[in-house]
Amino acid sequence: MLAVNMQIHIINAGSSSIKLAVFTPAGLAMPLLQRIILAHLGNGASMAAVLDGRCIDTSMGFTPCGGLVMGSRCGDLDPGVIHYIKQHENINSQQCNHLLNHQSGLLGVSEISADMRDLLPLENTDQRAAQAIELFCYQAKKWLGAYSASLHGLDALVFSGGIGENAASVRAKICAGMQYLGIELEQTRNNNHEDIISIAGGAVTVHVIHTDEEQMIAKMVCELLMPRETQSL
Numbered sequence: 001m002l003a004v005n006m007q008i009h010i011i012n013a014g015s016s017s018i019k020l021a022v023f024t025p026a027g028l029a030m031p032l033l034q035r036i037i038l039a040h041l042g043n044g045a046s047m048a049a050v051l052d053g054r055c056i057d058t059s060m061g062f063t064p065c066g067g068l069v070m071g072s073r074c075g076d077l078d079p080g081v082i083h084y085i086k087q088h089e090n091i092n093s094q095q096c097n098h099l100l101n102h103q104s105g106l107l108g109v110s111e112i113s114a115d116m117r118d119l120l121p122l123e124n125t126d127q128r129a130a131q132a133i134e135l136f137c138y139q140a141k142k143w144l145g146a147y148s149a150s151l152h153g154l155d156a157l158v159f160s161g162g163i164g165e166n167a168a169s170v171r172a173k174i175c176a177g178m179q180y181l182g183i184e185l186e187q188t189r190n191n192n193h194e195d196i197i198s199i200a201g202g203a204v205t206v207h208v209i210h211t212d213e214e215q216m217i218a219k220m221v222c223e224l225l226m227p228r229e230t231q232s233l
């Protein structure tokens, strides 16, 4: 179980991050000496802090349930909550684990859907949908703040994954009020999902980059099958 979870964790937090970290600097002609936060927001969601081309931290932990609020995963919790839930719901550890991984996050809070596409149109009419979106964005903003501290500042922020690439209002909510850090979105660019969505001359360049987890997983498996001295990731 641990091996499986760790593998999933590496695939989600790692594969997308590695692809972005490896290809972003070259693809965008950005210097490698940068402080970058990668926000991969899909069903599984994670953030990574990248310093000078090396990933120094990722938000998923011992299992993929940790870190950001996700489609059906709770993200980071007070450890005391697990005991509380087991007692009050009268469920065992396996049921509790299922609850935290498959019935929490956007789905658990909204009680409607784990899918951001279902929630966004309901944001103004359904309080539960609005709360789920607000929680998702608030937690992402907190991680952004945490990783900017880990990196001693920030040069670039990258959004990827189904939500990160397509949900302009989510990106706007996460970045709202972050001018103190140099993050300021240009509204039209953001609404059009342009490659760069920050204002011209902003201290932090904010990118939207399509990432392909499946391709990255395939590449990583091929790398693992190669002799160690020829591995590049």
Ligand SMILES: Nc1ncnc2c1ncn2[C@@H]1O[C@H](COP(=O)(O)OP(=O)(O)O)[C@@H](O)[C@H]1O
Residues within 6 Å of the ligand: 041, 042, 043, 044, 071, 114, 115, 116, 117, 118, 120, 161, 162, 163, 164, 166, 167, 213
């Ligand atoms: N146009 C869109 N607007 C808002 N959310 C979107 C859009 N397209 C995809 N998403 C959201 O992206 C998430 C899925 O992300 P994706 O990266 O495809 O998933 P997975 O992690 O399973 O690979 C879902 O919450 C989905 O609603």
Ligand SMILES: CC(=O)OP(=O)(O)O
Residues within 6 Å of the ligand: 008, 009, 011, 012, 013, 042, 043, 044, 045, 064
């Ligand atoms: C860990 C992971 O990638 O999860 P999901 O398949 O939900 O995106």
Ligand SMILES: [Mg+2]
Residues within 6 Å of the ligand: 012, 042, 043, 044, 213
């Ligand atoms: Mg994913």
